Amino acid sequence: MVVRRGVRVVGPHFVTYLRDNSEGLPPRFGFIVAKNVGNAVRRNRMRRRLKAACFGLLPSVHPGTDVVIRALPAAHELDWPVLQAEVGQALQSFERRKAAGTTGSGHRRPERLPS
Numbered sequence: 001m002v003v004r005r006g007v008r009v010v011g012p013h014f015v016t017y018l019r020d021n022s023e024g025l026p027p028r029f030g031f032i033v034a035k036n037v038g039n040a041v042r043r044n045r046m047r048r049r050l051k052a053a054c055f056g057l058l059p060s061v062h063p064g065t066d067v068v069i070r071a072l073p074a075a076h077e078l079d080w081p082v083l084q085a086e087v088g089q090a091l092q093s094f095e096r097r098k099a100a101g102t103t104g105s106g107h108r109r110p111e112r113l114p115s
Helices: 040-060 073-077 080-100
Strands: 007-010 014-020 028-032 065-071
Touching (some): 007 080, 028 040, 065 073
Antiparallel strands (some): 007 014
């Protein structure tokens, strides 16, 4: 549901989908790391790194937010500060769009993060 109807933020290494849920639950995160990222070891390492980055940013995410992050093939080569910054930029972008009231589920072009 988040991928289909959420707000999409495209970055150089990740595509992040965000959506408010009406239940007001704590933030929930999901990760998509496909085989094009690498073998099982690389995919699991990427997922663990994404989990750690999201855990560090958890205080900045409002309750009731669902987040799905899809790793692109070049993501496994990222340094830790770059990974954290890119995930943080996607979350900030969503908060800005939510404050502006443009998080509806229409056919809008995805926001692109600076490379």
